[in-house]
Amino acid sequence: MTKKTLPADFLWGGAVAAHQVEGAYDVGGKGLSVADVMTAAGTHDERRITAGVQPNEFYPNHEAVDFYHQYPADVKLFAEMGFKCFRTSIAWSRIFPQGDEVEPNEAGLAFYDRLFDECHKYHIEPVVTLSHFEMPYHLVTKYGGFRSRQTIKFFTRFAQTVFERYRDKVTYWLTFNEINNQINYDRAFTLFTNSGIQVQPGENAEAVMYQASHYEVVASAIAVQIAHTINPDFQVGAMVAFSPVYPATDKPRDVFKAQRAMQARFWYSDVQVEGQYPTWLTNYFETKGFDLDITAADLANLRQGTVDYLGFSYYMSFATAATDDEDDQFSYNETDDLVTNQFVPQSAWGWQVDPQGLRYGLNWMNDRYHLPLFIVENGIGAIDQLTATHEVHDQYRIDYLHDHIDQMELAMTEDGVPVMGYTPWSAIDIVSASTGQLSKRYGVIYVDRNDDGSGSLARYRKDSFYWYQRVIASNGADL
Numbered sequence: 001m002t003k004k005t006l007p008a009d010f011l012w013g014g015a016v017a018a019h020q021v022e023g024a025y026d027v028g029g030k031g032l033s034v035a036d037v038m039t040a041a042g043t044h045d046e047r048r049i050t051a052g053v054q055p056n057e058f059y060p061n062h063e064a065v066d067f068y069h070q071y072p073a074d075v076k077l078f079a080e081m082g083f084k085c086f087r088t089s090i091a092w093s094r095i096f097p098q099g100d101e102v103e104p105n106e107a108g109l110a111f112y113d114r115l116f117d118e119c120h121k122y123h124i125e126p127v128v129t130l131s132h133f134e135m136p137y138h139l140v141t142k143y144g145g146f147r148s149r150q151t152i153k154f155f156t157r158f159a160q161t162v163f164e165r166y167r168d169k170v171t172y173w174l175t176f177n178e179i180n181n182q183i184n185y186d187r188a189f190t191l192f193t194n195s196g197i198q199v200q201p202g203e204n205a206e207a208v209m210y211q212a213s214h215y216e217v218v219a220s221a222i223a224v225q226i227a228h229t230i231n232p233d234f235q236v237g238a239m240v241a242f243s244p245v246y247p248a249t250d251k252p253r254d255v256f257k258a259q260r261a262m263q264a265r266f267w268y269s270d271v272q273v274e275g276q277y278p279t280w281l282t283n284y285f286e287t288k289g290f291d292l293d294i295t296a297a298d299l300a301n302l303r304q305g306t307v308d309y310l311g312f313s314y315y316m317s318f319a320t321a322a323t324d325d326e327d328d329q330f331s332y333n334e335t336d337d338l339v340t341n342q343f344v345p346q347s348a349w350g351w352q353v354d355p356q357g358l359r360y361g362l363n364w365m366n367d368r369y370h371l372p373l374f375i376v377e378n379g380i381g382a383i384d385q386l387t388a389t390h391e392v393h394d395q396y397r398i399d400y401l402h403d404h405i406d407q408m409e410l411a412m413t414e415d416g417v418p419v420m421g422y423t424p425w426s427a428i429d430i431v432s433a434s435t436g437q438l439s440k441r442y443g444v445i446y447v448d449r450n451d452d453g454s455g456s457l458a459r460y461r462k463d464s465f466y467w468y469q470r471v472i473a474s475n476g477a478d479l
C-alpha cells in the first residue's frame with residue numbers, strides 16, 4: 001500500500017548546536033560557556049567539568065569542527081542536499097560574553113547575521129535554539145546558573161536582543177534545548193549543561209533541580225511573550241527530549257511507575273504548552289517538603305507565555321519497573337529506575353533503538369498537547385570509516401534514519417499527527433555533547449577530525465548524504 005503524501009511545505013533539514021560545531025571559542029569577543037570547561041571522555045565515562053579552562057586539559061568544543069569559519073561551504077553542502085531549514089543555536093556567550101552585561105557584543109551578533117544571510121541565499125529557513133547547553137560560564141561562577149532568579153533576567157535580555165536583531169531573518173525559535181534532561185538530577189552532566197549547576201555535598205539535588213527548572217520555564221514563558229510583541233509572526237517552541245518510558249511488564253505497579261516516569265519527564269512540556277503546573281507535581285512538592293520560590297507573578301507568566309509548537313528530540317525509548325518498596329509517590333529517579341528493554345537493540349553507546357517509539361511519541365504528544373510538533377533531532381552516534389577515496393559507507397545510519405522517517409510518515413498519514421518538519425541530528429559531524437567524542441559521529445557530512453583534535457577538518461559526503469538528498473527531493477516518498 002502506498003503512503004499518502006506529506007505536505008508540500010514540510011520542513012526537511014538538519015540540526016546542530018553552536019558549541020558542538022563552531023569552535024572559535026575565544027574569537028570575536030566570545031566568552032567562555034559551560035561547554036568550554038568540559039573535557040573529552042570515552043564511550044563509557046562522563047566528561048569532567050573543570051574549574052575554568054585548565055592548562056594540560058583538552059577541551060574538544062574549543063575548536064569543534066570550525067563551523068565558525070567554514071560555514072559558507074557547509075551551508076552550500078546543506079543546500080546541495082536540498083535542506084528547507086537548518087537548526088542551530090545562538091551561542092549565548094558570543095552575544096553576552098559574561099552573561100550579565102547590559103550591552104551585547106556586536107561581533108557576535110554580526111556572525112549570526114552572516115550565517116542567517118548565507119542560509120537565506122539558498123532559501124534555507126533557520127530554526128534557532130536560544131539555549132543549547134552553552135550558558136556563559138561566568139553566570140555559573142557568579143550566580144550559580146539557574147539557581148538564581150537573576151538568571152531569568154539575563155536570559156530574557158539575551159532573548160530580546162536576538163529577537164530584535166533577527167526579527168526579519170528568523171521565524172522559528174526554540175527556548176531551552178532538552179529542558180527535561182535534568183529530570184535525571186543525579187547526573188552531573190545534565191544539571192550542568194541544562195542549568196549551569198554543580199550540586200554541593202549535602203544538598204538535595206532533586207529540590208535544586210526543581211527550583212532551577214521552575215526559573216527556566218518562567219524564563220521561557222517571558223521570552224515567548226517578548227517574541228510575540230517583537231514579531232507576531234514568530235513561532236516559538238519548547239524543546240524536550242522525548243524518550244517514552246514503557247512499563248517493563250503488564251503488572252499494574254509497573255504500569256503506574258511508567259506513568260509517573262512519563263509525568264516526571266514531561267511536566268516541562270505540560271507547563272510550557274498548557275501554562276500551568278500539573279496537579280501531581282504541586283502535590284509532590286508538598287509531600288517532599290520542597291519549599292520552592294514560585295510566585296503569583298511567575299504563575300501569571302506561565303499562563304501568558306505558552307508556546308506555539310512543540311519541538312523534540314527522539315533517539316531512544318526507555319523502560320522501567322516498580323520496586324517492592326516504592327513510596328506513595330512512586331518517585332522517579334532516572335539514574336536508578338530504568339531497566340533494559342529486551343525487545344529493542346542497542347547502539348554501541350547503549351542507546352535503545354526503537355523506531356516505533358517515535359510513532360508512539362508523536363501520537364502521545366498529539367493526544368496530550370494538540371499543537372504542531374517538530375522533530376528537531378533524531379539520529380544515531382556511530383563509528384564511521386573513511387575510505388582511501390574519501391567515502392563513508394554508513395548503511396547503519398541510513399537504516400536508522402529510514403526506519404524513523406517511515407514511522408514519522410505513518411504517524412502523519414495514518415494517524416493524522418501534524419508534524420511541521422524533521423531535522424536529523426546531525427547535519428554535519430559534531431562534538432558529542434555527553435562524551436565530547438568526535439568519533440561518536442552523527443553527521444551525514446563527514447569531518448576529518450579525531451577525538452584528540454588532530455585531522456584536516458576537510459568535509460566529505462557520506463552515503464547517507466546522497467540518500468537523504470533523495471528523501472528530500474521526493475518529499476519523503478523515496479525512502
Ligand code: BG6
Pocket residue numbers: 017020177178313377381425431432433434435440
Ligand atoms: C541531544 C542534544 O541530547 O542529543 C545534542 O540535544 C546531542 O546536543 C545529541 O549531541 C546526541 O547526544 P550525544 O551525547 O551523543 O552527543
